[in-house]
Amino acid sequence: MIELEGLTKRFGTKVAVDHLSFMVRPGVVTGFLGPNGAGKTTTMRMVLGLDNPTSGRVRIDGRHYRDLDEPLKYIGALLDAKAMHGGRSAYNNLLCLAQSNRIPERRVGEVLDLVGLTPVARKKSKGFSMGMGQRLGIASALLGDPEILMFDEPVNGLDPEGIHWIRNLMKTLAQEGRTIFVSSHLMSEMALTADHLIVIGQGRLLADTSMADFIHENSRSYVRMRSPQQEQLRDMVHAAGMTVVETGGGALEVDGASTEQLGELAAEHRIVLHELSAQRASLEEAFMQMTAGAVEYHAHSAPGAPPPDAVAPPPDAVAPPAGRGAPQWAPRDKGA
Numbered sequence: 001m002i003e004l005e006g007l008t009k010r011f012g013t014k015v016a017v018d019h020l021s022f023m024v025r026p027g028v029v030t031g032f033l034g035p036n037g038a039g040k041t042t043t044m045r046m047v048l049g050l051d052n053p054t055s056g057r058v059r060i061d062g063r064h065y066r067d068l069d070e071p072l073k074y075i076g077a078l079l080d081a082k083a084m085h086g087g088r089s090a091y092n093n094l095l096c097l098a099q100s101n102r103i104p105e106r107r108v109g110e111v112l113d114l115v116g117l118t119p120v121a122r123k124k125s126k127g128f129s130m131g132m133g134q135r136l137g138i139a140s141a142l143l144g145d146p147e148i149l150m151f152d153e154p155v156n157g158l159d160p161e162g163i164h165w166i167r168n169l170m171k172t173l174a175q176e177g178r179t180i181f182v183s184s185h186l187m188s189e190m191a192l193t194a195d196h197l198i199v200i201g202q203g204r205l206l207a208d209t210s211m212a213d214f215i216h217e218n219s220r221s222y223v224r225m226r227s228p229q230q231e232q233l234r235d236m237v238h239a240a241g242m243t244v245v246e247t248g249g250g251a252l253e254v255d256g257a258s259t260e261q262l263g264e265l266a267a268e269h270r271i272v273l274h275e276l277s278a279q280r281a282s283l284e285e286a287f288m289q290m291t292a293g294a295v296e297y298h299a300h301s302a303p304g305a306p307p308p309d310a311v312a313p314p315p316d317a318v319a320p321p322a323g324r325g326a327p328q329w330a331p332r333d334k335g336a
């Protein structure tokens with residue numbers, strides 16, 4: 001287990017991490033999300049004792065990283081895949097790490113096999129592609145067979161097969177009861193991998209919740225409808241006091257009603273429906289909504305981009321939740 005208590009890091013006047021308190025528990029994959037510059041890497045560096053906190057504390061199974069004997073047996077981490085010695089072979093890079101942590105040499109072969117690098121084990125790592133470098137970094141994290149694993153952007157540079165592999169690896173490690181803490185910019189990937197989420201913005205904790213609750217609480221759900229009698233349908237929904245938005249392709253999005261209510265209403269009005277489906281936003285949309293105010297670096301929507309063609313509801317209708325048109329978030333290319 002990883003425990004943070006009031007963890008704070010300042011770089012001069014910049015507060016990179018601001019009184020963060022949370023626990024990363026065993027048995028699940030915990031995703032660590034935040035816009036660019038939110039403080040994720042700085043937090044992970046403090047877990048490993050690479051940066052000293054300005055205040056607060058972080059503990060690994062109750063102990064500071066520097067107090068762990070042979071730390072690779074407690075916690076394995078992939079923070080910067082380029083941190084390997086380029087002039088050494090993959091095998092020798094891992095062997096040095098193994099020797100300094102009293103890990104038997106046979107484990108080097110095992111982890112190289114696990115990450116698929118056995119055929120290039122004797123090649124110098126400076127010639128490795130980005131994906132191969134990531135795999136070598138993951139091998140070093142697994143070397144001590146630790147109970148806690150921490151990965152910063154592990155899918156960076158991996159091809160689809162590699163992404164699939166690391167996703168399954170993380171899930172398997174969590175099922176074995178290990179603590180898995182992983183950051184990623186790829187929301188679709190995180191949605192498939194993580195069970196629990198820690199979300200930060202500008203160094204502060206924004207959410208510490210299950211994936212399902214995060215999406216439920218931070219996104220808009222609505223019903224999508226299509227009909228050959230679109231005008232009648234829109235007037236019907238409007239007259240019922242619901243908020244309706246016309247989208248491209250002749251569909252309507254209706255807030256504040258269930259598919260059952262809308263289906264029955266359409267039947268009463270003898271309106272033919274070609275589509276009646278409940279829609280829930282993706283993790284990406286939920287994330288954009290939650291962090292809209294906490295984005296340090298973001299681009300803006302293309303000038304002149306047309307807003308959705310919203311039909312104003314009657315004055316007593318409930319307004320839709322915010323979130324559409326949230327700022328575009330431009331991930332920084334960390335590893336290339």
Ligand SMILES: Nc1ncnc2c1ncn2[C@@H]1O[C@H](COP(=O)(O)OP(=O)(O)OP(=O)(O)O)[C@@H](O)[C@H]1O
Pocket residue numbers: 011014015016034035036037038039040041042043332334
């Ligand atoms: N050594 C440093 N000196 C000064 N400022 C720093 C240093 N390291 C990080 N920062 C600043 O601290 C803030 C948090 O950076 P950090 O890299 O932890 O964010 P991040 O969430 O990992 O971002 P990204 O997703 O873009 O990698 C940023 O504003 C960054 O510029």
